[in-house]
Amino acid sequence: MTSSIADVATPTPFADLPFFVKDVQALTSDLVLLDTVPAESLPPDAQPGQFFQILLEGGEVYLRRPFSLVTRLGVVHRFAVRVVGRGTSAIARLRPGDRLRLLGPLGTGFPLAPPGARKLLLLAGGVGAAPLASVLAAVAAGKTAFRTSDVAVVLGIRRSEEAVLARLFRPWAEPLLAVERPSRDAEGRVVPPVAFPGTALDAAFARWQELWPDPVPPEEIAVFVAGPKPMLEAAFRRLPAAARVYGAFEAPMACGTGLCRGCVVETAVGNVRLCREGPVLSREVHFPHLAPREGDAS
Ligand SMILES: Cc1cc2nc3c(=O)[nH]c(=O)nc-3n(C[C@H](O)[C@H](O)[C@H](O)COP(=O)(O)OP(=O)(O)OC[C@H]3O[C@@H](n4cnc5c(N)ncnc54)[C@H](O)[C@@H]3O)c2cc1C
Ligand code: FES
Known part of the structure; x- marks a missing residue:
C-alpha cells in the first residue's frame, strides 16, 4: 500500500466559479456529455467521486443541480448528464459559450487506498x-x-x-x-x-x-x-x-x-x-x- 495516499477520503476546499460551456454532445436520446471550462480560475482538484453543484445562468432554473465530475482534462471539466427533468433538460439545450457557475468540488469521494484491498x-x-x-x-x-x-x-x-x-x-x-x-x-x-x-x-x-x-x-x-x-x-x-x-x-x-x-x-x-x-x-x-x-x- 502506498503510504502517501490517504486511506480515508475527506471533503476538500471548494469554490464557486464562473464557467463557460465548451461543448454539449448528445450520447443518446437522454444522455449528454457536458464539457465546461473556467472563465477565470480553476477550482481545487477534485477527489474521485466528488461532485459540483451546477447553476445555469439566465434564470430558467433557479436551484443548482449536483453532478459528479467525470474527468478534468487540462482545464476541461466533463460531466455526463441524464435528462430527467427541468434542470437537466436545460443543460441538454446549452450551447458552446453559454455561461454557468460551478460550486465545488463537494462532498467526500471514494477512498484512494481502501484498507487491505489490492x-x-x-x-x-x-x-x-x-x-x-x-x-x-x-x-x-x-x-x-x-x-x-x-x-x-x-x-x-x-x-x-x-x-x-x-x-x-x-x-x-x-x-x-x-x-x-x-x-x-x-x-x-x-x-x-x-x-x-x-x-x-x-x-x-x-x-x-x-x-x-x-x-x-x-x-x-x-x-x-x-x-x-x-x-x-x-x-x-x-x-x-x-x-x-x-x-x-x-x-x-x-x-x-x-x-x-x-x-x-x-x-x-x-x-x-x-x-x-x-x-x-x-x-x-x-x-x-x-x-x-x-x-x-x-
Ligand atoms: C452527488 C450527486 C451526484 C450526481 N451525479 C450525477 C451525474 O453525474 N449525472 C447525472 O445525470 N445525474 C447525477 N445526479 C442526479 C442529478 O443531480 C439529478 O438527476 C438532477 O438534479 C435532476 O434535476 P432536474 O431539474 O432535471 O430534475 P427535477 O425536475 O428536479 O426532478 C426530476 C425527477 O428526478 C428526481 N430527482 C431529482 N434529483 C434527484 C436526485 N439527486 N436523486 C434522485 N432523484 C432525483 C425528482 O424527484 C423527480 O422525480 C447526481 C446527484 C447527486 C446527489
Ligand atoms: S444539500 Fe444542504 S446539507 Fe446537504
Whole structure:
C-alpha cells in the first residue's frame, strides 16, 4: 500500500466559479456529455467521486443541480448528464459559450487506498459510470493505491444504445457490459455481442472468476458502486461480506455544502449529510446490517 495516499477520503476546499460551456454532445436520446471550462480560475482538484453543484445562468432554473465530475482534462471539466427533468433538460439545450457557475468540488469521494484491498471492482449502473470513470482516471494518474491492471469494470445499462457510456472508461479499461433489455439480431443473439444479458451485479457474479487473471480472496477486493438506489442496496446486500464495499449515493440537494441538512440519510453511525460526509458511504461503517451473513447465498 502506498503510504502517501490517504486511506480515508475527506471533503476538500471548494469554490464557486464562473464557467463557460465548451461543448454539449448528445450520447443518446437522454444522455449528454457536458464539457465546461473556467472563465477565470480553476477550482481545487477534485477527489474521485466528488461532485459540483451546477447553476445555469439566465434564470430558467433557479436551484443548482449536483453532478459528479467525470474527468478534468487540462482545464476541461466533463460531466455526463441524464435528462430527467427541468434542470437537466436545460443543460441538454446549452450551447458552446453559454455561461454557468460551478460550486465545488463537494462532498467526500471514494477512498484512494481502501484498507487491505489490492484489487478494485467498479460496478456502474447507467450514468453511475460518471463518478466511477473519475476513479479510473485517478488510478491511471497514479493517485491511488491501485494500478490500472488491478481494476475491473462492469457497466450495467438498460438498453443497448447506452453502451456508448463505456466510452467514459476508455482508454483505461474495457468494461464488461451488462444489458438489462438487450437488443437482439434476427437470430436472437444479444447485440452488441460482448454484452451480458442482465444487471451489472448479475454479470459481476457470473464472471467473478474472470475479472482478474488470478484468484483474489474477497477480503482483498474493494468494490465501488454507483447507480440507481436499488442497485446500490442490492450490491450492499449481495457482495461478499469480506469485500470492502463503497457506494455513491444520491438525494435531491439544495445547498450542497452541509448547511441545509436537506440531504440527510440515516446510517449505523447516525445521520449523515450526503453532500458532506457522502455522497460516498461505506457498507462497513454506514450500513453493516446490509452485509450478507456468512453462509448466505448470493
Ligand atoms: C452527488 C450527486 C451526484 C450526481 N451525479 C450525477 C451525474 O453525474 N449525472 C447525472 O445525470 N445525474 C447525477 N445526479 C442526479 C442529478 O443531480 C439529478 O438527476 C438532477 O438534479 C435532476 O434535476 P432536474 O431539474 O432535471 O430534475 P427535477 O425536475 O428536479 O426532478 C426530476 C425527477 O428526478 C428526481 N430527482 C431529482 N434529483 C434527484 C436526485 N439527486 N436523486 C434522485 N432523484 C432525483 C425528482 O424527484 C423527480 O422525480 C447526481 C446527484 C447527486 C446527489
Ligand atoms: S444539500 Fe444542504 S446539507 Fe446537504
